[in-house]
Amino acid sequence: MTRLFNDPAAFADEALEGFAAAHRRWVRPVTGGVVRATATPAGQVAVVIGGGSGHYPAFSGLVGRGLAHGAAVGNVFASPSAQQIRSVARAAHGGAGVLLMYGNYAGDVLHFGQAAERLAADGIDARTFAVADDISSAGPEESAKRRGIAGDLPVFKAAAAAAEQGRPLDEVVRAAERAGARTRSFGIAFSGCTLPGADHPLFTVPEARMAVGLGIHGEPGIGEEDLPTADEAARLLVVTLLKELPEDVPGPAGQRAAVVLNGLGSVKYEELFVVYRRVAALLGEAGVEIVDPEVGELVTSFDMAGVSLTLTWLDEGLEELWRAPADTPAYRKGALDAAETDTAVRPETPVRPETAPLPDAGPPPAADASRHAARTVLAALDAVAAVVEVHADELGRIDAVAGDGDHGIGMLRGSTAAREAAAGAHERGAGAGTVLTRAGDAWADRAGGTSGALWGTVLRSLGTALGDRDTPDAVRVSGGVTDASAAVRRLGGAEVGDKTMVDVLVPFADALAAATAEGLPLAEAWDRAATTATDAAAATARLLPRMGRARPHAEKSLGTPDAGAHSLALITRAVHGALLDHPHDHH
Secondary structure, three states, X not given: OOOOOOOHHHHHHHHHHHHHHHOXXXXXXXXXXXXXXXXXXXXXXXXXXXEEEOOOOOOHHHEOEOOEOEEEEEEEOOOOOHHHHHHHHHHHOOOOOEEEEEEOOHHHHHHHHHHHHHHHHOOOOEEEEEEOOEHHHOOHHHHHHOOOOOOHHHHHHHHHHHHHOOOOHHHHHHHHHHHHHOEEEEEEEXXXXXXXXXXXXXXXXXXXXXXXXXXXXXXXOOXXXXXXXXXXXXXXXXXXXXXXXXXXXXXOOOOEEEEEEEEOEOOOHHHHHHHHHHHHHHHHHOOOEEEEEEEEOOOOOOOEEXXXXXXXXXXXXXXXXXXXXXXXXXXXXXXXXXXXXXXHOOOOOOOOOEOOOOOOOOOOOOOHHHHHHHHHHHHHHHHHHHHHHHHHHHHHHHHHOOOOOOHHHHHHHHHHHHHHHHHHHHHOOOOHHHHHHHHHHHHHHHHOHHHHHHHHHHHHHHHHHHOOOOOOOHHHHHHHHHHHHHHHHHHHOOOOOOOOOHHHHHHHHHHHHHHHHOOOOHHHHXXXXXXXXXXXXXXXXXXXXXXXXOHHHHHHHOOOOOHHHHHHHHHHHXXXXXXXXXOOOOO
């Protein structure tokens, strides 16, 4: 378990601050993550990687010459927000465009995609690439749904080495695509991991058993088998990966491959070496020539006891990129020229991030009626943060059944940030619409993860519908909730029946619309819709997940409601209390 921490919600930020202080020769902190200590050379494509905390040396430890130009770092097991990614990418940009790279998880896909759009609006050519190497998480016919695990390293490195050679953005993207298409990983685990502040692991493995096909977020494995010896584990890893070769690789004999044997956190180096001696022998027997193998902790999952094997099948171009030199805090290979070392260490580099806050023009003008209504919005956001705080541990436990257990801490960070941003906007005279949109931006930025992006969208949709002109009536509030329901489905791609928050949001929005159409006042209409939401959340226990991180663990989640659906139902009921307490701020 994680023994040394202060406030669990501050763990990721404090870890990044300490990392930056310890590695000033390589990195400097910026808002949202770290970039190289030296500026990206003019005309060089910047490769910006990223993901949640808890995977060190991924992602911040891979920033340096020959590898990434920057890393955006989210909360524990939660993707960074679009704003964090944009901030890191702007700091790393060398004038030749940016390639954003990350593991294939719903939250990362959402946030990196939004960041690319915002960078394009800033005039920066930005592309995205999701690594999807974990063969246990989807079959070969659905390879686009696979998770990104330790294959991150060879794929990141291929793109970064291409950028270091001065290739244009299109060619850097092609290098990432080629490496991604030829990289496969498979993992096993003997125990789950325990998040900072938690008193039990996210999953457990029965005595003398192992989980097969695990992710890197404490998700349970896809199956279970008897505990193997080191040689049996090596055979399982090698045989499984040799069963699925890239389409253009006729067979393993005569092929060259980059090999990564990765420890997930508490399998020690000596154990990995015992396994690797057999991995190397088995690959040799199959006729595979191993190129520059890596054995160690490269993409971890806190203190998970597990190991994964990654093979990248090399052609001449990929081998050149894999063997190219690199110099980062956690990954070094070969020798780089000393061209930049004279400027690399700047003693005056601040340990806390350099922030260049975007100018705030203050809230737009608002009608008195809307400013008055903003008090109810603020009370509602207070109620949201309060109910999330009470239930945060429970939400984490529900999420851990088939997911990664971060829903409670993510919701806590998001709702707290939303309440603070709303209070600040309200103090400065903002109307109801602006208070909600500022709260939505803060929620998405602070929470990260899929739920952060979706909750930011919910609040922004409501804020746009309410506006700052007059007192919101029940029909307009209901219209805003309907807009939010559509926006969440568009952004996240989930529909009713996929076992997500959409299974509550859609019936809640429909019930609210029906009740307001009957002419019921807002508090009464909301009460009826909140009851519908509670029933819908409970009903998700009977569903199998078809989206997100729980999808590969569908059967495990039967009988447990979806954490996102449950938190939304709790929130709708809490907001009803705020509406009853402020009956004159809305029609």
